[in-house]
Amino acid sequence: MTTPVPRNPLEPPDDLVSPEWLAEHLHDERLVVVDATVLGVETPAGFRWVSGLDDHLIEGHVPGAVFADLIDEFSEPGPRTFTRPSPERLARALRSLGIDDRTAVVVYDTSIGHWAARFWWLLRSAGFANVAVLDGGLAAWRAEGRELETGFRAPRRADEPTLVTRAGYWADGDEVRRIVAGEANGVLVCALPPADFRGESGRRARAGHIPGSVNVPVGSVLAPETRRSLTGDELAARLAPATGAGAAPIIVYCGAGIAAAGTAFALRRAGHPAAVYDGSLEEWLADPEAPLVTLA
Known part of the structure:
Protein backbone atom coordinates (compact mmCIF):
# COMPACT_ATOMS: atom_id res chain seq x y z
CA MET A 1 0.00 0.00 0.00
CA GLU A 144 30.73 13.23 2.37
CA GLY A 145 30.64 9.44 2.45
CA ARG A 146 26.87 9.28 2.29
CA GLU A 147 24.90 6.18 1.43
CA LEU A 148 24.24 5.17 -2.18
CA GLU A 149 21.56 2.88 -3.55
CA THR A 150 21.61 0.77 -6.72
CA GLY A 151 18.80 -0.65 -8.78
CA PHE A 152 15.37 0.64 -9.66
CA ARG A 153 13.06 2.52 -7.29
CA ALA A 154 9.44 2.69 -8.43
CA PRO A 155 8.03 6.23 -8.23
CA ARG A 156 5.15 6.93 -5.86
CA ARG A 157 1.68 7.40 -7.31
CA ALA A 158 0.93 11.02 -8.11
CA ASP A 159 -1.83 13.26 -9.34
CA GLU A 160 -1.56 15.63 -12.29
CA PRO A 161 0.61 18.59 -11.23
CA THR A 162 -0.75 22.10 -11.70
CA LEU A 163 1.51 23.96 -14.13
CA VAL A 164 1.24 27.62 -15.12
CA THR A 165 3.74 29.08 -17.61
CA ARG A 166 5.72 31.94 -16.07
CA ALA A 167 7.05 34.78 -18.19
CA GLY A 168 10.70 35.76 -18.30
CA TYR A 169 12.36 32.35 -18.25
CA TRP A 170 12.70 31.72 -21.98
CA ALA A 171 13.84 33.73 -25.00
CA ASP A 172 13.52 32.96 -28.69
CA GLY A 173 15.57 33.63 -31.79
CA ASP A 174 13.67 36.79 -32.70
CA GLU A 175 14.56 38.39 -29.37
CA VAL A 176 18.22 37.50 -29.90
CA ARG A 177 18.21 38.89 -33.43
CA ARG A 178 16.76 42.20 -32.24
CA ILE A 179 19.56 42.55 -29.70
CA VAL A 180 22.21 41.69 -32.32
CA ALA A 181 20.70 44.25 -34.71
CA GLY A 182 20.64 46.95 -32.02
CA GLU A 183 16.84 47.12 -32.11
CA ALA A 184 16.44 46.01 -28.50
CA ASN A 185 18.41 46.41 -25.31
CA GLY A 186 19.93 43.28 -23.80
CA VAL A 187 23.01 41.30 -22.90
CA LEU A 188 23.74 38.03 -24.70
CA VAL A 189 25.69 35.56 -22.59
CA CYS A 190 27.42 32.48 -23.98
CA ALA A 191 27.72 29.71 -21.36
CA LEU A 192 30.11 27.56 -23.41
CA PRO A 193 33.78 27.06 -22.51
CA PRO A 194 36.16 29.91 -23.49
CA ALA A 195 37.72 27.94 -26.36
CA ASP A 196 34.27 27.37 -27.88
CA PHE A 197 33.41 31.03 -27.38
CA ARG A 198 36.59 32.10 -29.18
CA GLY A 199 35.92 29.66 -32.03
CA GLU A 200 38.93 27.46 -31.33
CA SER A 201 36.88 24.34 -30.59
CA GLY A 202 33.38 22.93 -30.75
CA ARG A 203 31.37 20.27 -32.59
CA ARG A 204 29.10 22.61 -34.51
CA ALA A 205 29.26 23.22 -38.26
CA ARG A 206 30.43 26.78 -37.66
CA ALA A 207 32.53 27.97 -34.75
CA GLY A 208 32.26 31.06 -32.59
CA HIS A 209 29.61 33.02 -30.73
CA ILE A 210 26.66 35.26 -31.49
CA PRO A 211 27.85 38.83 -32.16
CA GLY A 212 27.99 41.05 -29.09
CA SER A 213 28.00 38.16 -26.62
CA VAL A 214 29.99 37.98 -23.42
CA ASN A 215 31.30 34.71 -22.03
CA VAL A 216 30.30 33.32 -18.62
CA PRO A 217 31.05 29.58 -18.88
CA VAL A 218 28.86 27.36 -16.78
CA GLY A 219 31.92 25.87 -15.10
CA SER A 220 33.11 29.30 -13.97
CA VAL A 221 30.28 29.70 -11.44
CA LEU A 222 31.40 26.59 -9.52
CA ALA A 223 34.33 25.82 -7.24
CA PRO A 224 36.45 23.52 -9.43
CA GLU A 225 37.58 21.25 -6.58
CA THR A 226 34.15 20.51 -5.16
CA ARG A 227 31.66 21.46 -7.91
CA ARG A 228 29.82 23.45 -5.24
CA SER A 229 28.23 26.72 -6.34
CA LEU A 230 30.08 29.94 -5.71
CA THR A 231 28.44 32.59 -3.57
CA GLY A 232 28.78 36.23 -2.58
CA ASP A 233 31.51 38.42 -4.03
CA GLU A 234 33.21 35.50 -5.77
CA LEU A 235 30.05 34.63 -7.69
CA ALA A 236 29.38 38.31 -8.43
CA ALA A 237 32.86 38.64 -9.93
CA ARG A 238 32.33 35.65 -12.22
CA LEU A 239 28.95 37.03 -13.34
CA ALA A 240 30.21 40.59 -13.86
CA PRO A 241 30.53 40.33 -17.69
CA ALA A 242 26.79 39.60 -17.82
CA THR A 243 25.62 42.02 -15.15
CA GLY A 244 27.72 45.10 -15.89
CA ALA A 245 24.99 46.67 -18.04
CA GLY A 246 22.75 47.14 -15.01
CA ALA A 247 19.08 46.47 -15.63
CA ALA A 248 19.46 45.31 -19.25
CA PRO A 249 17.67 42.00 -19.97
CA ILE A 250 20.02 39.01 -19.95
CA ILE A 251 19.65 36.10 -22.38
CA VAL A 252 21.90 33.08 -21.93
CA TYR A 253 22.63 30.52 -24.64
CA CYS A 254 24.97 27.61 -25.35
CA GLY A 255 24.81 24.71 -27.79
CA ALA A 256 21.36 23.35 -26.93
CA GLY A 257 20.15 25.18 -23.83
CA ILE A 258 21.76 23.03 -21.12
CA ALA A 259 24.94 24.85 -20.08
CA ALA A 260 22.87 28.01 -20.52
CA ALA A 261 20.51 26.80 -17.79
CA GLY A 262 23.46 26.36 -15.42
CA THR A 263 24.75 29.90 -15.93
CA ALA A 264 21.23 31.36 -15.92
CA PHE A 265 20.51 29.51 -12.66
CA ALA A 266 23.55 31.18 -11.10
CA LEU A 267 22.40 34.56 -12.40
CA ARG A 268 18.93 34.12 -10.91
CA ARG A 269 20.42 33.04 -7.58
CA ALA A 270 22.40 36.29 -7.59
CA GLY A 271 19.28 38.36 -8.25
CA HIS A 272 19.54 38.79 -12.03
CA PRO A 273 16.41 37.42 -13.81
CA ALA A 274 18.08 35.90 -16.87
CA ALA A 275 16.26 34.04 -19.63
CA VAL A 276 17.47 30.97 -21.55
CA TYR A 277 17.52 30.96 -25.34
CA ASP A 278 16.14 27.45 -25.66
CA GLY A 279 17.14 26.90 -29.28
CA SER A 280 20.63 28.26 -28.61
CA LEU A 281 23.26 27.67 -31.29
CA GLU A 282 21.42 24.63 -32.67
CA GLU A 283 18.61 26.91 -33.78
CA TRP A 284 20.83 29.89 -34.60
CA LEU A 285 23.00 27.86 -36.98
CA ALA A 286 19.98 26.44 -38.79
CA ASP A 287 20.00 29.80 -40.59
CA PRO A 288 23.12 29.82 -42.80
CA GLU A 289 23.02 33.62 -42.80
CA ALA A 290 23.01 33.93 -39.01
CA PRO A 291 26.28 35.62 -38.02
CA LEU A 292 28.91 34.19 -35.71
CA VAL A 293 32.06 35.86 -34.39
CA THR A 294 35.39 34.17 -33.70
CA LEU A 295 38.35 35.47 -31.73
CA ALA A 296 40.77 32.80 -32.90
Whole structure:
Protein backbone atom coordinates (compact mmCIF):
# COMPACT_ATOMS: atom_id res chain seq x y z
CA MET A 1 0.00 0.00 0.00
CA THR A 2 1.30 3.45 -0.93
CA THR A 3 1.77 5.81 2.02
CA PRO A 4 -0.26 9.01 1.48
CA VAL A 5 1.79 12.15 1.00
CA PRO A 6 0.98 14.73 3.72
CA ARG A 7 -0.87 17.78 2.46
CA ASN A 8 1.30 20.37 4.19
CA PRO A 9 4.21 21.22 1.86
CA LEU A 10 7.87 20.58 2.47
CA GLU A 11 9.68 23.72 1.36
CA PRO A 12 13.40 23.63 0.54
CA PRO A 13 15.15 26.59 2.21
CA ASP A 14 16.62 27.89 -1.05
CA ASP A 15 17.06 27.12 -4.74
CA LEU A 16 20.20 25.24 -3.67
CA VAL A 17 20.23 22.72 -0.85
CA SER A 18 23.21 21.09 0.79
CA PRO A 19 23.83 17.35 1.10
CA GLU A 20 23.25 17.84 4.84
CA TRP A 21 19.75 19.24 4.27
CA LEU A 22 18.91 16.47 1.82
CA ALA A 23 20.13 13.78 4.21
CA GLU A 24 17.98 15.23 7.00
CA HIS A 25 14.85 15.13 4.83
CA LEU A 26 15.62 12.11 2.67
CA HIS A 27 12.87 9.92 4.09
CA ASP A 28 10.18 12.59 4.13
CA GLU A 29 7.19 11.34 2.13
CA ARG A 30 6.74 14.83 0.70
CA LEU A 31 10.13 14.79 -1.05
CA VAL A 32 11.02 13.42 -4.49
CA VAL A 33 14.73 13.20 -5.30
CA VAL A 34 15.53 13.24 -9.01
CA ASP A 35 18.68 12.22 -10.89
CA ALA A 36 18.72 14.21 -14.16
CA THR A 37 22.05 12.98 -15.52
CA VAL A 38 22.80 12.88 -19.25
CA LEU A 39 26.16 11.64 -20.55
CA GLY A 40 28.09 12.71 -23.61
CA VAL A 41 29.95 9.89 -25.36
CA GLU A 42 32.11 9.53 -28.44
CA THR A 43 30.96 6.72 -30.74
CA PRO A 44 32.21 5.47 -34.13
CA ALA A 45 29.41 7.57 -35.62
CA GLY A 46 30.49 10.65 -33.67
CA PHE A 47 29.51 12.39 -30.46
CA ARG A 48 26.06 11.73 -29.00
CA TRP A 49 24.08 12.27 -25.82
CA VAL A 50 22.99 9.15 -23.94
CA SER A 51 20.85 8.57 -20.89
CA GLY A 52 22.54 8.31 -17.52
CA LEU A 53 20.08 5.63 -16.45
CA ASP A 54 22.55 2.74 -16.56
CA ASP A 55 24.97 4.56 -14.26
CA HIS A 56 22.06 5.50 -12.02
CA LEU A 57 21.07 1.84 -11.66
CA ILE A 58 24.52 0.24 -11.54
CA GLU A 59 26.95 2.82 -10.13
CA GLY A 60 24.51 4.14 -7.56
CA HIS A 61 22.32 7.10 -6.73
CA VAL A 62 20.98 8.99 -3.74
CA PRO A 63 18.72 6.53 -1.90
CA GLY A 64 15.15 6.72 -3.12
CA ALA A 65 16.00 8.85 -6.16
CA VAL A 66 14.07 8.43 -9.39
CA PHE A 67 15.57 9.01 -12.82
CA ALA A 68 14.47 11.77 -15.20
CA ASP A 69 15.08 11.18 -18.91
CA LEU A 70 15.95 14.64 -20.21
CA ILE A 71 16.67 13.33 -23.70
CA ASP A 72 13.18 11.99 -24.41
CA GLU A 73 10.58 12.38 -21.68
CA PHE A 74 11.55 15.90 -20.65
CA SER A 75 12.19 17.23 -24.18
CA GLU A 76 9.81 17.86 -27.05
CA PRO A 77 10.33 15.57 -30.09
CA GLY A 78 11.58 17.48 -33.10
CA PRO A 79 14.62 18.53 -35.09
CA ARG A 80 16.48 20.08 -32.15
CA THR A 81 17.99 18.45 -29.09
CA PHE A 82 16.50 19.14 -25.64
CA THR A 83 13.70 21.42 -26.83
CA ARG A 84 11.60 22.30 -23.80
CA PRO A 85 8.46 20.15 -23.60
CA SER A 86 4.91 21.41 -23.88
CA PRO A 87 3.10 21.93 -20.56
CA GLU A 88 1.08 18.78 -21.22
CA ARG A 89 4.16 16.67 -21.90
CA LEU A 90 5.94 18.12 -18.87
CA ALA A 91 2.98 17.38 -16.61
CA ARG A 92 2.87 13.75 -17.79
CA ALA A 93 6.60 13.34 -17.29
CA LEU A 94 6.48 14.81 -13.79
CA ARG A 95 3.56 12.63 -12.77
CA SER A 96 5.44 9.55 -14.02
CA LEU A 97 8.17 10.39 -11.48
CA GLY A 98 5.73 10.77 -8.60
CA ILE A 99 5.78 14.57 -8.66
CA ASP A 100 2.60 16.54 -8.06
CA ASP A 101 1.40 19.60 -6.14
CA ARG A 102 1.99 17.93 -2.76
CA THR A 103 5.67 17.17 -3.29
CA ALA A 104 8.93 19.04 -3.11
CA VAL A 105 11.74 18.14 -5.52
CA VAL A 106 15.51 18.06 -5.12
CA VAL A 107 17.36 17.39 -8.36
CA TYR A 108 21.00 16.52 -8.98
CA ASP A 109 23.30 15.14 -11.65
CA THR A 110 26.69 13.45 -11.78
CA SER A 111 28.29 16.25 -13.79
CA ILE A 112 28.67 19.95 -12.89
CA GLY A 113 25.03 20.65 -12.16
CA HIS A 114 23.88 21.99 -15.53
CA TRP A 115 21.56 19.04 -16.17
CA ALA A 116 20.02 19.54 -12.73
CA ALA A 117 19.73 23.26 -13.47
CA ARG A 118 17.92 22.46 -16.72
CA PHE A 119 15.41 20.31 -14.83
CA TRP A 120 14.99 23.10 -12.23
CA TRP A 121 14.47 25.59 -15.07
CA LEU A 122 11.77 23.47 -16.71
CA LEU A 123 9.85 23.17 -13.46
CA ARG A 124 10.28 26.72 -12.21
CA SER A 125 9.33 28.22 -15.58
CA ALA A 126 6.15 26.11 -15.46
CA GLY A 127 5.17 27.54 -12.08
CA PHE A 128 6.39 24.61 -9.96
CA ALA A 129 8.11 26.53 -7.18
CA ASN A 130 8.97 23.74 -4.73
CA VAL A 131 12.14 22.59 -6.49
CA ALA A 132 15.81 22.91 -5.54
CA VAL A 133 19.18 21.76 -6.89
CA LEU A 134 21.54 19.66 -4.76
CA ASP A 135 24.66 21.77 -4.37
CA GLY A 136 27.61 19.84 -5.76
CA GLY A 137 25.42 17.04 -7.08
CA LEU A 138 26.25 13.40 -6.56
CA ALA A 139 29.96 14.25 -6.29
CA ALA A 140 29.30 16.25 -3.11
CA TRP A 141 27.05 13.50 -1.74
CA ARG A 142 29.79 10.91 -2.36
CA ALA A 143 32.53 13.16 -0.96
CA GLU A 144 30.73 13.23 2.37
CA GLY A 145 30.64 9.44 2.45
CA ARG A 146 26.87 9.28 2.29
CA GLU A 147 24.90 6.18 1.43
CA LEU A 148 24.24 5.17 -2.18
CA GLU A 149 21.56 2.88 -3.55
CA THR A 150 21.61 0.77 -6.72
CA GLY A 151 18.80 -0.65 -8.78
CA PHE A 152 15.37 0.64 -9.66
CA ARG A 153 13.06 2.52 -7.29
CA ALA A 154 9.44 2.69 -8.43
CA PRO A 155 8.03 6.23 -8.23
CA ARG A 156 5.15 6.93 -5.86
CA ARG A 157 1.68 7.40 -7.31
CA ALA A 158 0.93 11.02 -8.11
CA ASP A 159 -1.83 13.26 -9.34
CA GLU A 160 -1.56 15.63 -12.29
CA PRO A 161 0.61 18.59 -11.23
CA THR A 162 -0.75 22.10 -11.70
CA LEU A 163 1.51 23.96 -14.13
CA VAL A 164 1.24 27.62 -15.12
CA THR A 165 3.74 29.08 -17.61
CA ARG A 166 5.72 31.94 -16.07
CA ALA A 167 7.05 34.78 -18.19
CA GLY A 168 10.70 35.76 -18.30
CA TYR A 169 12.36 32.35 -18.25
CA TRP A 170 12.70 31.72 -21.98
CA ALA A 171 13.84 33.73 -25.00
CA ASP A 172 13.52 32.96 -28.69
CA GLY A 173 15.57 33.63 -31.79
CA ASP A 174 13.67 36.79 -32.70
CA GLU A 175 14.56 38.39 -29.37
CA VAL A 176 18.22 37.50 -29.90
CA ARG A 177 18.21 38.89 -33.43
CA ARG A 178 16.76 42.20 -32.24
CA ILE A 179 19.56 42.55 -29.70
CA VAL A 180 22.21 41.69 -32.32
CA ALA A 181 20.70 44.25 -34.71
CA GLY A 182 20.64 46.95 -32.02
CA GLU A 183 16.84 47.12 -32.11
CA ALA A 184 16.44 46.01 -28.50
CA ASN A 185 18.41 46.41 -25.31
CA GLY A 186 19.93 43.28 -23.80
CA VAL A 187 23.01 41.30 -22.90
CA LEU A 188 23.74 38.03 -24.70
CA VAL A 189 25.69 35.56 -22.59
CA CYS A 190 27.42 32.48 -23.98
CA ALA A 191 27.72 29.71 -21.36
CA LEU A 192 30.11 27.56 -23.41
CA PRO A 193 33.78 27.06 -22.51
CA PRO A 194 36.16 29.91 -23.49
CA ALA A 195 37.72 27.94 -26.36
CA ASP A 196 34.27 27.37 -27.88
CA PHE A 197 33.41 31.03 -27.38
CA ARG A 198 36.59 32.10 -29.18
CA GLY A 199 35.92 29.66 -32.03
CA GLU A 200 38.93 27.46 -31.33
CA SER A 201 36.88 24.34 -30.59
CA GLY A 202 33.38 22.93 -30.75
CA ARG A 203 31.37 20.27 -32.59
CA ARG A 204 29.10 22.61 -34.51
CA ALA A 205 29.26 23.22 -38.26
CA ARG A 206 30.43 26.78 -37.66
CA ALA A 207 32.53 27.97 -34.75
CA GLY A 208 32.26 31.06 -32.59
CA HIS A 209 29.61 33.02 -30.73
CA ILE A 210 26.66 35.26 -31.49
CA PRO A 211 27.85 38.83 -32.16
CA GLY A 212 27.99 41.05 -29.09
CA SER A 213 28.00 38.16 -26.62
CA VAL A 214 29.99 37.98 -23.42
CA ASN A 215 31.30 34.71 -22.03
CA VAL A 216 30.30 33.32 -18.62
CA PRO A 217 31.05 29.58 -18.88
CA VAL A 218 28.86 27.36 -16.78
CA GLY A 219 31.92 25.87 -15.10
CA SER A 220 33.11 29.30 -13.97
CA VAL A 221 30.28 29.70 -11.44
CA LEU A 222 31.40 26.59 -9.52
CA ALA A 223 34.33 25.82 -7.24
CA PRO A 224 36.45 23.52 -9.43
CA GLU A 225 37.58 21.25 -6.58
CA THR A 226 34.15 20.51 -5.16
CA ARG A 227 31.66 21.46 -7.91
CA ARG A 228 29.82 23.45 -5.24
CA SER A 229 28.23 26.72 -6.34
CA LEU A 230 30.08 29.94 -5.71
CA THR A 231 28.44 32.59 -3.57
CA GLY A 232 28.78 36.23 -2.58
CA ASP A 233 31.51 38.42 -4.03
CA GLU A 234 33.21 35.50 -5.77
CA LEU A 235 30.05 34.63 -7.69
CA ALA A 236 29.38 38.31 -8.43
CA ALA A 237 32.86 38.64 -9.93
CA ARG A 238 32.33 35.65 -12.22
CA LEU A 239 28.95 37.03 -13.34
CA ALA A 240 30.21 40.59 -13.86
CA PRO A 241 30.53 40.33 -17.69
CA ALA A 242 26.79 39.60 -17.82
CA THR A 243 25.62 42.02 -15.15
CA GLY A 244 27.72 45.10 -15.89
CA ALA A 245 24.99 46.67 -18.04
CA GLY A 246 22.75 47.14 -15.01
CA ALA A 247 19.08 46.47 -15.63
CA ALA A 248 19.46 45.31 -19.25
CA PRO A 249 17.67 42.00 -19.97
CA ILE A 250 20.02 39.01 -19.95
CA ILE A 251 19.65 36.10 -22.38
CA VAL A 252 21.90 33.08 -21.93
CA TYR A 253 22.63 30.52 -24.64
CA CYS A 254 24.97 27.61 -25.35
CA GLY A 255 24.81 24.71 -27.79
CA ALA A 256 21.36 23.35 -26.93
CA GLY A 257 20.15 25.18 -23.83
CA ILE A 258 21.76 23.03 -21.12
CA ALA A 259 24.94 24.85 -20.08
CA ALA A 260 22.87 28.01 -20.52
CA ALA A 261 20.51 26.80 -17.79
CA GLY A 262 23.46 26.36 -15.42
CA THR A 263 24.75 29.90 -15.93
CA ALA A 264 21.23 31.36 -15.92
CA PHE A 265 20.51 29.51 -12.66
CA ALA A 266 23.55 31.18 -11.10
CA LEU A 267 22.40 34.56 -12.40
CA ARG A 268 18.93 34.12 -10.91
CA ARG A 269 20.42 33.04 -7.58
CA ALA A 270 22.40 36.29 -7.59
CA GLY A 271 19.28 38.36 -8.25
CA HIS A 272 19.54 38.79 -12.03
CA PRO A 273 16.41 37.42 -13.81
CA ALA A 274 18.08 35.90 -16.87
CA ALA A 275 16.26 34.04 -19.63
CA VAL A 276 17.47 30.97 -21.55
CA TYR A 277 17.52 30.96 -25.34
CA ASP A 278 16.14 27.45 -25.66
CA GLY A 279 17.14 26.90 -29.28
CA SER A 280 20.63 28.26 -28.61
CA LEU A 281 23.26 27.67 -31.29
CA GLU A 282 21.42 24.63 -32.67
CA GLU A 283 18.61 26.91 -33.78
CA TRP A 284 20.83 29.89 -34.60
CA LEU A 285 23.00 27.86 -36.98
CA ALA A 286 19.98 26.44 -38.79
CA ASP A 287 20.00 29.80 -40.59
CA PRO A 288 23.12 29.82 -42.80
CA GLU A 289 23.02 33.62 -42.80
CA ALA A 290 23.01 33.93 -39.01
CA PRO A 291 26.28 35.62 -38.02
CA LEU A 292 28.91 34.19 -35.71
CA VAL A 293 32.06 35.86 -34.39
CA THR A 294 35.39 34.17 -33.70
CA LEU A 295 38.35 35.47 -31.73
CA ALA A 296 40.77 32.80 -32.90
